[in-house]
Amino acid sequence: MDYRKLLGKVESAVLPYFGGGTVDAPSRRLRVPQPVAPGWWRFEVKGREATAREPASPEGLEALPRVRGHLWGTRLVRDGAVAEPLALMPDEEPPRLSPVTARRWHDGTLLFEGVEFEGDAEETARRALEEDRPLGDARGVGASLRAAFGFAVLEAASRGTGIPFAPVEARARVLDVAQEGRAEAERCLRALAEERVRFLRMQVEREARREAEARAWTDRDHGTEAVWRDAEGREVARPLPGRERAQRESLHREEARVWDAHASSRTSGAWNGREPTRQERWRAESDVGARMERALEKAGARLLGHRRLGDGLLEVIYTFMGERFVTVVEAATLRVRDAGVCLAGADARVTLESLPSVLREAIDTDALVITRHA
Structure with missing residues (x-):
């Protein structure tokens, strides 16, 4: 077999392209050397590279798993309060909280398929959203619609409070938000903000401890009873025993060697000291x-x-x-x-x-x- 002919084989494939440097075929990921606008394209595939040649109509969607839910912005909200991004949305934006269907592409991405017929529940939810009212115990409003409504309320509260959120952070409380309305949304967002502040405070303390330990490793009087403390007097580091100090110093030297080798291969080593x-x-x-x-x-x-x-x-x-x-x-x-x-x-x-x-x-x-x- 002449493998040169196999490697040089050129194929044609219609694939959805979402942007970036790759596109996913049913069985493999291909590199896109010349990015184009997101959409359906006919690609020329050679080896592991795909070159977009012309826009194309979708192909093969009927064989893909169908997913149903309700629309929140550019996301499909399905049962379990899972809000997934929808790719390749139509130019004409569907009404908010619409019942929609999507197809799951081979890499897991949801491709927008269409809007389904809706009933009174969607109009009830839209009216409540417009009037800034909670859904409460409104009848006929299913789980995915309630979750989409809750995320929409959280989004409005986020704009008002300036506290950002991601759907996965609020998923556990989104049905409570739909039930209770804006007040519950603001409580949810404030709890997230407090958790972030706590984490950042812990991160600052960890950096202070790292710096104190670094000073301890290089201190000439290493091995004395000196203790490093933060601004509030709490102990953050103390001198290490000789064996542990030697192990850490060896680890840091190895990390520095790896990085220096990596950096030099990108500069003087690879380019002989000249400007690349x-x-x-x-x-x-x-x-x-x-x-x-x-x-x-x-x-x-x-x-x-x-x-x-x-x-x-x-x-x-x-x-x-x-x-x-x-x-x-x-x-x-x-x-x-x-x-x-x-x-x-x-x-x-x-x-x-x-x-x-x-x-x-x-x-x-x-x-x-x-x-x-x-």
Whole structure:
């Protein structure tokens, strides 16, 4: 068999494109070297690359699983108060709280299909929303419509209070919000804000402890009874025993060596001390992006973008389970520095690849609190 002919084979496929550098075929993810506008396109597929050639009509939707729910903005809210983004919405926006159907694409994305016939319940919910009234015990209003109504009330309260929220953060209380109205929505948002403040306070204390420990490792009088305390007099660090100090210093030296090797391969080592060309910089950035993309893809997440923050850190933006997350990682190792969600100080114990499983557990147990909003 001549594998060169196989690798050079060109195929045609009609696929939904959602933006970014990839598109999902039924059996694999393909790279899109030249991004186009989101929509249905006829792609020319060669190897693992897909080039958009022309807009196309949807194909194969009837074979995909159908999902029903009610519309909240650009999300379909289904039973269980799960609010998933809808891709490729029509130019004409359907009425809010409409009953809609979608098809689930092979990568899990929901593709908008159409609006179903509605009854009195949808009009009842719209009137209550317009008049800023709770639904209370209104009859005939199903679970998905109640949840969509609750999210709409939370959205209005969020604009009024300036407290952002993600649907997965409020899912456990959204039916109470639909029942009680704006007052319950504001209580829910204030509880989220208090949890974020508590987390940020804990994060500041953790950074202070890390800095104090760093001073302890380099102090000439290391091994004395000196104790480092914060502004309120609480102990944050003390000198370490000799063996533990040596182990930590060795770990930090190894981390620095890994990062220096990574950085040098992108600068003087790879480019012999000269200023890299635009193409060489692009390749270096692409290498980092490819590593992050592979790590997230293994976990079922999709990379949206990233940017350098300095000190060997990267800010990574990605979607997972229908939500958008922002995480700060170390470029050399992809170890998490700031997960962007409350992990009770355990951020450094996970990597970009393992973080989505932690997010899934938090979402499934209604315990997710997002601290970095995109």
